[in-house]
Amino acid sequence: MAQLMMKHTQFKFCPKCGTPLVLKMRGDRQRPVCPACGFVVYLNPAVAAGTLVEMDGRVVLIRRGVEPRQGYWGLPAGYVEADESAEEAAIRETHEEAGLEVELDDLLGVYSFGGGARERGVLVLYSAHAVGGELRAGDDALDARTFAPDELPEIAFSTHRDALREWRRARAVIYRTATLDEADVVAQINERYDFEEGRDYRQYVLDPQNELLVAVDDSQVVGFSSLTFHPWNGTANLNQIFVQPNYRRWGIATLLIKYALDVAGEHGARTVIAEAPVNNPVLMVYLKAGFRVCGFIDVYYPPSAHQQSTALFLAYDLASLSPDGTD
Structure with a gap:
């Protein structure tokens, strides 16, 4: 070990005074040390x-x-x-x-x-x-x-x-609309992470004005989102985006949003609306996915729910309107 330690250092002599280095205990291990001036060489990765x-x-x-x-x-x-x-x-x-x-x-x-x-x-x-x-x-x-x-x-x-x-x-993760059994799994995830008390995820599967979307890896729900449709004005609300902690950082949230936009388009929505706290990392995920900020409410969340109560509202335009209101 001592020979290996000396091999890995670029210094054979003290860079301060030129004295040959020797191995001495410093802290919890042997390190190259100058016996003359006490300079210690730390072999950092x-x-x-x-x-x-x-x-x-x-x-x-x-x-x-x-x-x-x-x-x-x-x-x-x-x-x-x-x-x-x-x-x-x-x-x-x-x-x-x-x-x-x-x-x-x-x-x-x-x-x-x-x-x-x-x-x-x-x-x-x-x-x-x-x-x-x-x-x-x-x-x-x-x-x-x-x-x-x-x-x-x-x-x-x-x-x-x-x-x-x-x-x-x-x-390899698959994105699809949820089954009733998967809605129960999402409810368990919601309870574990304390998102929103009392939300009925089965209703998102049964109600045609809603869709529950899941990201599935080998039959395990690793992420989910939900949509609520408003046919009267051609909008859809993207209600939640969640990815299990051990699946984060690999673009699953972005792909889940992309899938939600596709589903919203299939339902005839012109615009998808989302909201996010100003201090939440999901805000950047929405912006990178192509959403634009369209408004805010400065007192929206309970003070205990987020460090800041301001909500930003974001929109993704699936279809552009001409000045007379037609496609």
Whole structure:
């Protein structure tokens, strides 16, 4: 262990006074220490950052042009420079390796790698979407392509494989209208997380003016939403969006909203209305899905329900009206 620790440090001599370093106990472990001035070298893991970019249901991968794992495929990623944040590094690496200008959507996860004879590190991985550029092989890459969940090539690193396994699992989720049994499951979820007391989810299945929508993974309800239709003015209310905690960050809420918009259109709705507290992360999900802010009520929720009681109302226009009120 002592030899391995000295191997992994870039310093053999004290960077302050030049004295050869020796191993001494500092804290709970041996560390390289200068016996002359007491300087301690901390062997911190290297930090890398990258993105998982989805384009039309397919994930962007680059084929590595350098070792380690030359010729294998991976997500656009690389080490964070000293003068940049993890977010900046993820955006830079995606442009350098895959030619895409991206905006980050969410933190997908932090993955540890290395150990043993390998230097340890952590990969900070973000979901992102392309806003410019052109998909092409760039810095240190032989190729850049998109792959469907069922056609992934051999992946270079375990951290990338873990992330892609979760992505593929999320893309296997099915979106559909709920059965009565699934309505009972949603009611149990509602009770567990204390959304709204007394809501009758079976009524959303039985009443033609409502729809209960579920996201299902291998017969398990992992998310849900509901719609209420108002034929008199051609609107539909999108009442709730919920995703089970262990399925979050993988775009399921966005796909559930997209499915809700499709169902609303099938029912003849022109506009879908949603509301969200100003301090709730779901607000950004609605905005990224294409909703626009159309109003607010500054005292809407009970003070105990949210840190702020202001509600923003959002609209998604499924059909545009001409000045005379016709399509």
